[in-house]
Amino acid sequence: MASFDTAIVLEKHEAHYHRCPSCGMVATLETPWLEEAYSTAIHAADTGLLRRARRFSAMTNAVIGFEGLKRGRFLDWAGGYGVFTQMMRDRGLDYWQHDDFATPLFAAEYADDGEGRYDLITAFEVMEHLADPRAQLAPVAARTDRLLFTTQLLPDPAPRVGEWWYYMPPVGQHISFHTVASLRLVGKDLGFELTSNGAGWHLFHRDPIDLRTRALLSEATITGGRRVRQLRARATALLGR
Structure with missing residues (x-):
């Protein structure tokens, strides 16, 4: 990893960002501020939580259906x-929840017991929080053949910290910033192939996926339910199903 940039995190910690010359991933390798950053699991700046949940539920429901x-x-x-x-449970799906930092106030009775496998695992806005994605995802990957997730990929050329909102140094929780190449490497190490729209939506999968899923993901953005319905209809129409 080569030195890339520096910034002040949480308004007081100097953070050093490095970039991989091979895959293009940017990361902070030393993160002594993380305990402070996670003193509250969901930061007050995250005002779009409910809106995103609605959007993610529409997209995930479409993938599950396809x-x-x-x-x-x-x-x-x-x-x-x-x-x-x-x-997702309101949609009639057998959905469970796991989080090491937050209390599942709205799904406490559906806590994962750590046993068994899942047909699909979702991980929304998580990859940018992982210091060692291979190691941290390994236990998750062992329990599924499909991992649907979101993370914003680095633009090309990679912007400096002050030029891209997703770094979010005032919050201090985003420490890893991926490219398609870096995600593909992580997936390969975990036994997955990668399907990505090259922006925010990504799917790790071990077996071939439905062509409608591929078409949906190729055009998806982190967008609203109405837009997802339009994309789902278009994906179905394009493939004549």
């Missing part, structure tokens, strides 16, 4: 307060 998994078992990993999990 993959023929409606009768399956699902887990939202690092799921925060459990809003998304409850929304």
